[in-house]
Amino acid sequence: MKIQQMRNEALKNEMNITWNAEKYTSDFSFVHQYGNYVAELIDAAPGSFVLDLGCGNGALTKVLQDKGYRVIGMDASGELLDVARKNHPAIEFVQGDAANFVLPEPVDVVFSNAVFHWIEKEKQPDMIKCVYNTLKKNGQFVFEFGGYNNNRIIHSALANVFQEHGFCYKIPFYFPTIGEYASLLESAGFQVKYAVLFDRLTELKGENGMEEWINMFVKRPFTVIRSEHEKAEIINRTVEELRRDLFINGKWYADYVRIRMKAVRS
Ligand code: BEZ
Numbered sequence: 001m002k003i004q005q006m007r008n009e010a011l012k013n014e015m016n017i018t019w020n021a022e023k024y025t026s027d028f029s030f031v032h033q034y035g036n037y038v039a040e041l042i043d044a045a046p047g048s049f050v051l052d053l054g055c056g057n058g059a060l061t062k063v064l065q066d067k068g069y070r071v072i073g074m075d076a077s078g079e080l081l082d083v084a085r086k087n088h089p090a091i092e093f094v095q096g097d098a099a100n101f102v103l104p105e106p107v108d109v110v111f112s113n114a115v116f117h118w119i120e121k122e123k124q125p126d127m128i129k130c131v132y133n134t135l136k137k138n139g140q141f142v143f144e145f146g147g148y149n150n151n152r153i154i155h156s157a158l159a160n161v162f163q164e165h166g167f168c169y170k171i172p173f174y175f176p177t178i179g180e181y182a183s184l185l186e187s188a189g190f191q192v193k194y195a196v197l198f199d200r201l202t203e204l205k206g207e208n209g210m211e212e213w214i215n216m217f218v219k220r221p222f223t224v225i226r227s228e229h230e231k232a233e234i235i236n237r238t239v240e241e242l243r244r245d246l247f248i249n250g251k252w253y254a255d256y257v258r259i260r261m262k263a264v265r266s
Contacts, residue, residue: 032057032060032113034113034144034200034202034258035059035060035063035113035144036060036063038111038113038142038143038144038260039142041194041260041262042064042067042069042109042111042140042142043140044069044140046067046068047069049069049070049071049106049107049108049109050064050069050070050071050108050109050110050111051071051103051109051110051111051134052064052071052073052074052111052112053074053098053110053131053143054074054076054098054112054113054114054115054118055074055075055080055081055084055093056077056115057080057083057084058073058084058085058088058091058093059087060111060113061073061084061088061091061093062088062091065088065091069109071091071092072091072092072093072094072103072107073091073092073093073094074093074094074095074096074101075093075096076095076096076097076098081093081095098115098116098119098127098130099123099124099127099130100126100130101130102130102133103134106134106135106136107134107136108136108140109135109139109140109141109142110134110135110139110140110142110143111142111143112145113144113145114146115145116145116174117145117150117174117175118173118174119174121174121176124174124184125184125187128184128185128188128190129188132189132190132265138265138266139264140262140263141185141190141262141263141264142261142262143261144258144259144260144261145259146173146174146175146258146259147175147176147178147198147257147259148175148176148177148178148180148259149175150255150256150257150258151254151256152255153246154210154214154238154242154246154254154255155169157238157242158218158221158234158238160241161234161237161238161241162221162234164237165225165230165233165234167221167224169221170221172218172219172220172221175257177197177259178195178196178197178259181261182195182261185261189265190263190266191263191266192261192263193262193263193264194260194261195260195261196258196259197257197259197260198257198260199255199257200258201254202253202256203251203252203253204251204252204253206252209251209252210238210239210242210246210252211235211236211239213252213254214238214239215235222234
């Protein structure tokens with residue numbers, strides 16, 4: 001690997017965002033499968049223009065197109081956009097930062113699934129402002145992401161094992177309550193029409209499902225651990241600690257909590 005490439009990888013780990021696009025698409029397909037339910041909250045005429053914010057591999061952008069909308073997908077990850085463009089060559093995908101973007105034309109709907117927990121709390125107002133500015137008057141903002149106490153059991157186990165090894169564990173995601181997020185939306189000028197916070201125990205693929213989930217999604221906390229051996233030990237211990245609660249009838253589950261909302265631009 002070239003030095004610049006190595007620096008980029010280290011920076012992405014620091015931000016807790018690296019994507020193995022192929023593995024994400026093959027082993028974590030539940031992410032976009034559940035997104036179908038979120039898309040049902042959109043109430044717009046065929047031909048309406050919809051932005052899929054944080055479109056990832058484009059699977060849900062395609063679902064939105066199949067519903068009869070004119071669509072555009074935006075994502076920060078070049079790796080995921082490569083997959084999206086390859087799988088859906090007839091759809092327009094653009095690279096962009098959800099907290100700092102401008103589209104050349106306003107949209108009727110901004111849709112987003114399983115993305116906003118990746119955006120730091122401090123950047124959420126900027127992201128919501130970008131969404132507001134890109135929507136037409138009365139435009140809809142429909143989304144779901146990880147809500148308050150999402151993966152509480154997994155992160156508690158990681159925190160315990162990190163502590164045993166002398167490290168501090170900080171959850172690298174933003175999981176708000178409905179009250180907190182509704183306030184942010186209202187401060188930006190949105191009217192909240194629908195909000196729900198619910199548990200969704202989600203099956204993981206394969207007998208190493210939990211280990212793979214941790215390896216795929218929890219990057220930043222491990223950047224302080226220099227030894228690969230110690231990292232593997234921490235993951236193994238965490239998986240063993242989680243077995244009692246999240247290995248059920250021979251299958252691994254993640255203790256997801258979703259926040260799902262619909263807001264309208266005034
Ligand atoms: C989520 O969809 O809630 C999620 C996925 C990966 C990491 C954190 C949260």
